[in-house]
Amino acid sequence: MTGFASVPDGYRSGFACFVGRPNAGKSTLTNALIGQKIAITSSRPQTTRHAIRGILHRPDAQLIVIDTPGLHKPRTLLGSRLNDVVRETWAEVDVVGFCVPADVPVGRGDEFIVNELRSVANRTPVIGVVTKTDLAEPEQVVARLTELSKLMEFAEIVPCSAVDGYQTSLVADLLVKRLPEGMPLYPDGDLTDEPEEILVAELIREAALEGVRDELPHSIAVVIEEMAPREGRHPKAEPMLNVTANIYVERSSQKGIVIGKGGARLRQVGTDSRRQIEALLGTKVFLDLHVKIAKDWQRDPRQLRKLGF
Template identity: 85%
Template sequence: MNGFAQVPEGFRSGFACFVGRPNAGKSTLTNALIGSKIAITSSRPQTTRHAIRGILHRPDAQLVVVDTPGLHKPRTLLGSRLNDLVRETWAEVDVIGFCVPADVPVGRGDEFIAGELRSVAGRTPVIGIVTKTDLAPPEQVAQRLTELSGLMDFAEIVPVSAVDGFQVGLLSDLLVARLPEGPPLYPDGELTDEPEETLVAELVREAALEGVRDELPHSIAVVVQEMLPREGRDDMLDVHATVYVERQSQKGIVIGKGGERLRAVGTAARRQIEALLGTKVYLDLHVTVAKDWQRDPRQLRKLGF
């Protein structure tokens, strides 16, 4: 049966993506919809780099969510590659969710994205989403809805909170209603089609970013060198990963005094990886300087961009 059950009449399947400026709550919303932690979330903007797909299996539909990096005015080669990735994604999905956070006024970044979106809005329905309603009083949410509706013509506008689940089910219905009829695209039970190494690297990167309040968000890249079952044990996985930074001073920040910070990163990442893979993990982390990798096409390729 290859994992596909009998498909009921009127079943819908297709792709959706969330767009919005950095830190608009896109990854958290993806996780809330899918009900499993797949897209990395962090309190820092600009943490998503891969178009991670989450797959929502419903009795009547299969919704594949593509989580794009935040669109922004690029300052580096990496920045413009990320923007290209966003536009490529828009061209291929069935419905787009444009996210603005309830606790921050709609601004020029949002206008920039709305301007870009107008070019696809004729072909692809765009749903306006006010996220993080748990962080704002009702009158602020109402104000945000008004500001959002002034940006462009939306197919629907909906306020949601990924944190307390407010209207996440309704959003799921609105997205599914815009999908074409057709059989599921992925076997039941799959949550993402990203290779495990990519997800593991993202979890390490999330942990490495989490306490670093200095400006390191872009300067960290993680590559999983190998993931192998421990010799003679089937309940243990050895994961060797390298954390790349751009400068020697950043290496010191990530490692911390006496290696303390790196140990904390390893512990936090290991817990997440074990939860993701359902097995015990030995995580070996190394920090390496790859000078100015964000501006070097050869190094960007090597690090998977």
Template identity: 80%
Template sequence: MTGGGFAEVPEGFRSGFACFVGRPNAGKSTLTNALVGQKIAITSSRPQTTRHAIRGIVHRDDAQVVLVDTPGLHKPRTLLGSRLNDLVRTTWAEVDVIGFCVPADQPVGRGDEFIVNELRSVAQHTPVFGIVTKTDLVEPPVVAERLTEVSKLMDFTEVVPTSSKSGFQVSLLSDLLVARLPEGPPLYPDGDLTDEPEETLVAELIREAALEGVRDELPHSIAVVIEEMNQRENDNPKAAPMLEVHANIYVERSSQKGIVIGKNGARLKHVGTESRRQIEALLGTKIFLDLHVKIAENWQQDPRQLRKLGF
């Protein structure tokens, strides 16, 4: 995930932090990945997939943008939800520009208004963009309708329609974000795509695969902890290097454990196959993946268990 050192910085080079906010499933993670040019944030059709502030680094000849991908802001029902909201608000206070994302295929609703009400105080000292995402999913008149709705929410610095999937206006958005950054040298070496520990990214990819397997049954009850990650000892010098990953998938009840494992272990096997493929693509090495499903009762409400599970 990392590259070389710092190159010579041209005059007028800009660098700084940007973050995307929005209700759950508004396309923030997909947009982060599109701008970085590689998958560093997990995506899912399930809301509230992102649980960490993952940093993706966009390298340009004239700038470096550090994108902080945050969880969706929502009215919390659990202690975990409250902590995720606190993480979002802390991030807002530390970035140079904020992008508020609204998906083109859904009308502006109360969830968007809830976030905008919080953003108004931030907008007094930080530029806030209105970004209409997922424009590839709807016809142009619907995009125009969504842009009008977004523009009425507050006085945004910019309002931009984009599609991460088709690439529509992703480079324009990058230019607009850069224009709002202060002049200064790069914050990370050339080639670095994220500052997240590999263990965190691997755990997130396993959780993504587990989420996709269970869809509606238990969207928020899954947590993943990497117990061990190390290079496998090999007596054959010609053999390809292999990384051993031992991970536990935590759920809140025994009934959920059965759902994740599936009949005769079929679902867990699929989770292992899919996440191994993603991890190998991310790290560029062969993976031996050992997955176990464990129960941590009502962990979303328990401060001690939240700490243990990395929240």
């Protein structure tokens, strides 16, 4: 098969997903396992809106890690759709990693998720993962491990930190151990199966989320209008990609926040995201950003469809 190397006996391949409440460290852990940024991260809860697949290639296995949105009590149609994404994902994977952050006590949000996870735990192993140990004192980590063990019967429980690398390889080992034996599912070298437009839109949204007021994150959506080689460049000039994107918000006051005084905020978003996009695509990028209003899009089925949800 083209693109696939021969694999040793006992080679495993399959799917894992990380679930947890918003801001539990799922995206950062996904990126750490893959070794490259494929899921956007933010200190804001509910940053992840798609089930992003990252592919970890090892001599003994291919692990496809699916980073899911945080499961939460929805207040909008968007929130309900995101919860549906999580439930659909964990019903189809070979192993689930349930994440709780070390620096915050286990709470009702975690209990809510575990109650739902019990429906899949009889057929899919669930590993308890205490994330963000770099932010916690040792006694906090011990407390989280104890709290986690009381929630349900986990196949394993492991503390880790995606930031300093503590036990991330062990997390990968525990997930791989529960995959079925089989050939690789993706060619060697592939790190994700996400379309480039989705990844680019996510990087722009990540930059737009930085430094905005608390009420704004859920109101921002990004749609790529065009990605095409820039024409009319000198034959000896480095190739450049034109990227035109619309940043959607729900109200005119939010539009002002994203643009900033004299356009300074939007320029910063462009600078920050262009650097990330160029690193992702390996080419120079001309980025053209526009801020538009899609009134109350989180609650409007028609607009949700238009924005890709």
